[in-house]
Amino acid sequence: MNIISKRLTSGKSFLLNSARRLEILSPYGVTYSTKTNPDPAEATAQQQARVPNSSPGTTERKSIIPPEYRFIYQEFLPDPKIEWRNPIREKLERQDMLDRRSNIDIPEFYVGSVLAVTCSDQHAVGKTSRFVGICILREKCGLRARFILRNVVDNQGIEVSYDMYDPTLLKIEVLRLEKRVDSHLLYLRDALDEYSTFNLNMEPELLPDGAPVPVNDVKVILKPRPWYDRWERHNLQGVANIDEHTNERKKKKAEKVATPWERFDLMKEYRRAIPEEEQKEVFAEVYSQLHQLELTRKKMKRKRTFVKPTKLA
Numbered sequence: 001m002n003i004i005s006k007r008l009t010s011g012k013s014f015l016l017n018s019a020r021r022l023e024i025l026s027p028y029g030v031t032y033s034t035k036t037n038p039d040p041a042e043a044t045a046q047q048q049a050r051v052p053n054s055s056p057g058t059t060e061r062k063s064i065i066p067p068e069y070r071f072i073y074q075e076f077l078p079d080p081k082i083e084w085r086n087p088i089r090e091k092l093e094r095q096d097m098l099d100r101r102s103n104i105d106i107p108e109f110y111v112g113s114v115l116a117v118t119c120s121d122q123h124a125v126g127k128t129s130r131f132v133g134i135c136i137l138r139e140k141c142g143l144r145a146r147f148i149l150r151n152v153v154d155n156q157g158i159e160v161s162y163d164m165y166d167p168t169l170l171k172i173e174v175l176r177l178e179k180r181v182d183s184h185l186l187y188l189r190d191a192l193d194e195y196s197t198f199n200l201n202m203e204p205e206l207l208p209d210g211a212p213v214p215v216n217d218v219k220v221i222l223k224p225r226p227w228y229d230r231w232e233r234h235n236l237q238g239v240a241n242i243d244e245h246t247n248e249r250k251k252k253k254a255e256k257v258a259t260p261w262e263r264f265d266l267m268k269e270y271r272r273a274i275p276e277e278e279q280k281e282v283f284a285e286v287y288s289q290l291h292q293l294e295l296t297r298k299k300m301k302r303k304r305t306f307v308k309p310t311k312l313a
Contacts, residue, residue: 112180
């Protein structure tokens with residue numbers, strides 16, 4: 001009996017020691033241990049040594065998302081208005097937007113950039129039409145995202161509104177990539193024609209890779225009234241001569257309806273914006289596919305710019 005009990009005790013202690021040493025490595029790189037009473041300091045040291053990068057979905061992974069994504073891909077962010085929010089619809093729309101981007105190159109552009117858009121048109125020669133203009137507005141989100149181009153052709157101002165994910169769009173080219181100091185350029189409707197006139201055969205102006213997007217701080221000159229809107233009430237930074245066409249009565253009315261305190265209203269800013277945590281969650285979902293599309297676009301761009309050397313005689 002003594003011999004049997006000793007053997008059972010030794011076998012039990014062997015199994016316990018083996019269980020204390022047993023460790024399993026998950027596919028995500030997180031180490032799980034079966035130790036009965038592990039030392040907290042030892043466990044923390046082992047986890048930091050073996051898992052330098054945390055598991056997917058942690059803050060370390062979210063931090064690799066470029067911060068400029070919320071400006072380049074702003075249509076991927078949901079609508080700030082609560083009554084228009086629907087998580088299921090937003091998720092399905094994001095997937096449709098990624099599928100559409102895999103078929104057409106939608107480049108980076110901002111309000112103030114000069115674009116050329118080619119779309120299918122059954123009434124045009126060749127069944128396609130191409131329009132060149134400056135982007136004066138970019139609004140809405142999801143599949144409803146749209147932008148407006150403006151140009152002056154034959155002394156007539158022409159504006160074309162495009163749905164960014166419209167299947168009839170064939171090509172979007174950025175001829176001049178730049179920003180403006182205002183969030184919209186709707187006041188170009190009341191400005192001199194020279195600020196909205198662009199050559200329909202304009203050649204693209206290329207920027208070196210990695211260069212920051214230039215900001216055009218030009219101040220336009222407005223025509224005399226009547227205007228499309230009461231621009232003296234909009235606190236515009238890109239207009240030079242608003243005071244010349246505004247009398248004292250209009251200035252007093254503008255002061256009465258002015259709300260300078262709203263920029264200190266944190267709740268209003270919160271209601272009309274998407275929190276940073278929610279932005280990171282959205283872009284963490286689509287980052288891998290957007291990044292792959294960027295790499296593919298750059299690769300194709302290098303192929304197009306490569307000139308095959310000619311063999312000298």
